[in-house]
Amino acid sequence: MINSSLKQLGEMLQAKKISSVELTQSFLSRIQQYNPDINAYIALDEAKTLTQAKAADALIASGDTTPLTGIPIAQKDIFCAKGWKTTCGSKMLANFIAPYDAHVITQFDAAGAVNLGKTNMDEFAMGSSNETSYFGGVKNPWDFKRVPGGSSGGSAAAVAARLCAAATGTDTGGSIRQPASLCGFTGLKPTYGVVSRYGMIAFASSLDQAGPMAKSAEDCALMMNVMAGFDERDSTSLQREKEDYTRDLHKPLQGLKIGLPKEFFAEGLDANVGKVIEGAIAEYKKLGAEIVDISLPNTGLSIPVYYVLAPAEASSNLSRYDGVRYGHRAESYTDLMDMYCKSRAEGFGAEVKRRILIGTYVLSAGYYDAYYLKAQQIRRLIAQDFVEAFKQCDVIMGPAAPSTAFKAGEKVDDPVAMYLQDIYTISTNLAGLPGMSVPAGFSTGSDGKVLPVGLQIIGNYFDEARMLNVAHQYQQVTDWHAQIPNLGKPNLVLPEELK
Amino acid sequence: MEWEVVIGLETHTQLQTNTKIFSGASIKYGAEPNTQACEVSIALPGVLPVLNKEAVQCAIKFGLAINAEIAPRSVFARKNYFYPDLPKGYQISQYELPVVGKGAITIQVPAVGKNPAYEKVINITRAHLEEDAGKSVHGGFDLEKLDEAKWDEPVTKGNFTGIDLNRAGTPLLEIVTEPDMRSAAETVAYAKKLHELVQWIGICDGNMQEGSFRCDVNVSVRPKGTGKLGTRREIKNLNSFKFMTQAIEYETRWQIEALEDGGTIQQATVLFNPDTGETRAMRSKEEANDYRYFPDPDLLPLEVTEADKAAVRANMPELPEAMKARFEAEYGLSSYDASALTTSRDLATYFVATVNSGAEAKQSANWVMGNISAKLNAEDRTIAASPVSATQLAQLLKRIADNTISNNAAKQVFEVLWSREIDVDEVIEKLGLKQVSDSGAIEAMIDEVLAANPAMIEEFKAGKEKAFNALVGQAMKASKGKANPAQVNEVLKRKLSAS
Known part of the structure; x- marks a missing residue:
């Protein structure tokens, strides 16, 4: 049952083969068993969760259902959920109980889904390994010595370890796709503006975008049907017709033009990861796709541009955490300035402070033009690269991350090495484009561990349905997405051809 | 040496909208503290601003009223600084691209002594939309209402600052003039004219006591005939025209004396003390904040079309x-x-x-x-x-x-x-004030008067005009003031010339 697709679970619930309470309880007991090791969840509230499950069962009994009614979904702890502790992975909000619901939470509630708990994450979504969380790191279910990626590390581990039916994540520079790659499941970052940011705690407003993290492209499509849609409370939310993201899943891929940017296969890519991606491309050729060599010449600038713009926005977005109205306030202080300084010094972790400092610096008088304004100009060039590329192809493919999951502690003291984890994902955030990561095989790590590898699919604006189709067709002829880790026991044996 | 004072004004006018500029909370004055502070006003994690169209219409109205350029595209920026009554840690304001550009207001400066009244055109540099901050209440409020158990130290009126966020997010239009005024009289004439105008077009209630119309006055002096502007000091938050006159006159004298004593003027913000009639420096420029302005990524640029302007114009008084x-x-x-x-x-x-x-x-x-x-x-x-x-x-x-x-x-x-x-x-x-206009009654009454005053008739005939007036007076007296004087005149004249 824990491996069942959302569609199968929905059918079982509606046919009353299982109740939402039973399904929820089975996930809760699995969480109880594995979460103490994996640490995927920051907040669990059995009573609240089961109340929702009971309500879902009542809806099912009355026939008033949606495809997700009664299904337990894990929510990244970045979404405010009324009555739930909402921490964003920070000591600053360690005791913050949200008094209102984020748009995404409202959408799942309206669909009758069950909130299973709040998942662990890098503090304020700043990190690529989940190691900046105030609530401790998260273990990669494929190898407990390794990180799950970040910032949506808790949701990633929960999906991979089957500690939820599906989860939500947010992606500012790769925070859905990189962990999806490192943990071996399907994750989608939609076009900027497709999912409302209302109630989603802001990191970098012009880049943040919520999306689904699930076992398959089909599951992601069902999640998108709930999450996407215009919301007048978010001025950057796009006013578009409601769409059914499952509508194109079954279309054949004959004639699909896949662009392979040479910059995604250059220095810095782990050779074994590269091999897996090549294998996936070969599979697409078999499905009738054509391969086009393309170039995204400004890819190399995406990391420096991102590490100017994202911290700039973050430095301002995080100013509200001042200890005045809510959140952490220092025990003792001499005056107002002292209260600010101590509260923020104590409440924020090192990575958050680093980014606030970078952001404050690049926005300062005298530096603004050289950094912030210049970065905005390059951001437009990066977006233009994609406009040119999509004249030649329908989707762009490449790796989602440069390597498989790395060991906990390995990159903690080397922020630049950590930042390079997002080299292939960041440019799509800067351009506002949709991107996804799909399990494409396994690679052997330095210590012989067999670890998942994700194929990234980048689509044109609002092409999510087509990307899901491209991923779904691949998942019909491969079973990488169906592989599950043994949670602490030796993992599956690598197939001969990949050794 | 003869000195010339140069004055420019920045006026914050509170716009008469139903709700706040970026949220649906009420802006009514005088409510219990924090009863009009919604999740956006408090700046809870995850909330987002949505621009109030009514506020935009007010700005367009003002622009049309002063024949100003109205920007087809203007941008909201974040002005970053920490203050307890600034909940987000930044104020949303317009910086580089304001909604209203250059315009002009003609003022009538009243006559003073021998100097005759005159008209003068005051140029408006810009007017931009922004949000107001909340209020810090330093002691003196109702301690009964505080739950003392929550505080470690005993709460006294002196050691406590309360934050009231009812006003936070109230829409303001900040109207900035060129340094076109040359006296307190001109400045007050401009301020009064602006005060009337914003009320006339219905965008501001003009209530200065409640802070709906607040003026910051920039004052500098220079030797008459020189072109270069002197260093200015800004008198903050003047809330009456009387104080404005007093503050400008004091400040002008102070600056001239300082320069005549061989000193220099330091750019500074000063406060006017109505009790002493003096201005006093609050902070110097060296202590000024670097506000790190940058475009607010949560808000799209504000676009004003010709149709928008036409719609506002159609409703202009x-x-x-x-x-x-x-x-x-x-x-x-x-x-x-x-x-x-x-x-x-x-x-x-x-x-x-x-x-x-x-x-x-x-x-x-x-x-x-x-x-x-x-x-x-x-x-x-x-x-x-x-x-x-x-x-x-x-x-x-x-x-x-x-x-x-x-x-x-x-x-x-x-x-x-x-x-x-x-x-x-x-x-x-x-x-009993009704006039007697009955000609019969008046004739009879005049006959009586003439009969009783033969001496006066003689005097009249001898050419004394005064005697006629005396007879009119007698007639009016006889009628107890109720006779129509014009009629009395006419009848008396006729009778005298006939006799």
């Missing part, structure tokens, strides 16, 4: 200048009268209503500017709160016109009307 011209043409009023009647929209409306109720225009103008204004000034009331309505005034004036009462009698009636709610005719009746 007639502006004072146009109305003044119309009063001259339509009612034959003098330029002075028309100008005086259009100093406020309420006054103009009252005048028009009086005329429309059947009173003669010139007489209405005289009464509105004379008796009514005198009463209002004496009692510190506005025309909108006049106890004598326009229809009552018209009725009264009609009774003068139809010879029911004399002008003097009308003044007595007016006194009664002012203090009691009562009908005009009823007052005339009760006071």
Whole structure:
């Protein structure tokens, strides 16, 4: 049952083969068993969760259902959920109980889904390994010595370890796709503006975008049907017709033009990861796709541009955490300035402070033009690269991350090495484009561990349905997405051809 | 050396919208603290601003009223600084691209002593939309309402600062002039004109006590005849025209004395103390914040189309200048009268209503500017709160016109009307002020007067004009003031020439 697709679970619930309470309880007991090791969840509230499950069962009994009614979904702890502790992975909000619901939470509630708990994450979504969380790191279910990626590390581990039916994540520079790659499941970052940011705690407003993290492209499509849609409370939310993201899943891929940017296969890519991606491309050729060599010449600038713009926005977005109205306030202080300084010094972790400092610096008088304004100009060039590329192809493919999951502690003291984890994902955030990561095989790590590898699919604006189709067709002829880790026991044996 | 003072104004006008500029919370003045602070006002994690279209319409209205350029695209920026009553840690304001560009306001500077009244054009640099901050309440508030158990130290009135976020997010239009004013009189004339204009077009209630109209005055001095501007000091938050005059006069003297003593002026923000009549530096430029302005990524650029402008224009009231011209043409009023009647929209409306109720225009103008204004000034009331309505005034004036009462009698009636709610005719009746216009009665009465005063008739015949007036006086006295003086004149003349 824990491996069942959302569609199968929905059918079982509606046919009353299982109740939402039973399904929820089975996930809760699995969480109880594995979460103490994996640490995927920051907040669990059995009573609240089961109340929702009971309500879902009542809806099912009355026939008033949606495809997700009664299904337990894990929510990244970045979404405010009324009555739930909402921490964003920070000591600053360690005791913050949200008094209102984020748009995404409202959408799942309206669909009758069950909130299973709040998942662990890098503090304020700043990190690529989940190691900046105030609530401790998260273990990669494929190898407990390794990180799950970040910032949506808790949701990633929960999906991979089957500690939820599906989860939500947010992606500012790769925070859905990189962990999806490192943990071996399907994750989608939609076009900027497709999912409302209302109630989603802001990191970098012009880049943040919520999306689904699930076992398959089909599951992601069902999640998108709930999450996407215009919301007048978010001025950057796009006013578009409601769409059914499952509508194109079954279309054949004959004639699909896949662009392979040479910059995604250059220095810095782990050779074994590269091999897996090549294998996936070969599979697409078999499905009738054509391969086009393309170039995204400004890819190399995406990391420096991102590490100017994202911290700039973050430095301002995080100013509200001042200890005045809510959140952490220092025990003792001499005056107002002292209260600010101590509260923020104590409440924020090192990575958050680093980014606030970078952001404050690049926005300062005298530096603004050289950094912030210049970065905005390059951001437009990066977006233009994609406009040119999509004249030649329908989707762009490449790796989602440069390597498989790395060991906990390995990159903690080397922020630049950590930042390079997002080299292939960041440019799509800067351009506002949709991107996804799909399990494409396994690679052997330095210590012989067999670890998942994700194929990234980048689509044109609002092409999510087509990307899901491209991923779904691949998942019909491969079973990488169906592989599950043994949670602490030796993992599956690598197939001969990949050794 | 002769000095010249150079003054520019920044005025914060609170816009008369139903809700805050970026949220749906009410902006009503005087509510219990924090009862009008929604999740956006408190700046909870995850909330987002949505621009209030009403505020934009107010800005367009103002732009149209001063013939300004209205930007087709303007941008909201974040002004970053920490203060307890600034919940987000930044204020959303317009910085590089304001919604209203260059415009102009013509002011009338009243005569002072031998200097005659004159007109002057004050150039407006820009007007931009922004949000107000909340209020810090330093002690002195109701401690009964605080839950003392929550605080470690005993709470006293002195050691406690409360934050009231009711005002946070109130829409403001900040109107900035060029340094075009050369005296306190010009500055006050501009401020009064602006104060009337924003009320006239209905974008601000003009209530200075409640902070709806606040002026910051930039003052500098320079030797007369030099072109270069002196270093300015900014007098913050003047909330009455009287204080404005006092503050400018004090500040000008202070700066001139400082320079004449061989000193220099440091750029600074100063506060005016109404008790001492002095200005005092609050902070110098060295301590000034670097606000790290950057475009707010949560808000799209504000676009104003020709159609938007046309829609606002269609709902614009007639502006004072146009109305003044119309009063001259339509009612034959003098330029002075028309100008005086259009100093406020309420006054103009009252005048028009009086005329429309059947009173003669010139007489209405005289009464509105004379008796009514005198009463209002004496009692510190506005025309909108006049106890004598326009229809009552018209009725009264009609009774003068139809010879029911004399002008003097009308003044007595007016006194009664002012203090009691009562009908005009009823007052005339009760006071017995009705004029005798019955020609038979008047003739008989004059016969009596002539018979009783043969000496006066002789004097009149000997060419003494005064004797005629004395006879009129006798006749009026005999009628107890009720005879129509014009009729008395006529009958007396006829009888004297006949005798």
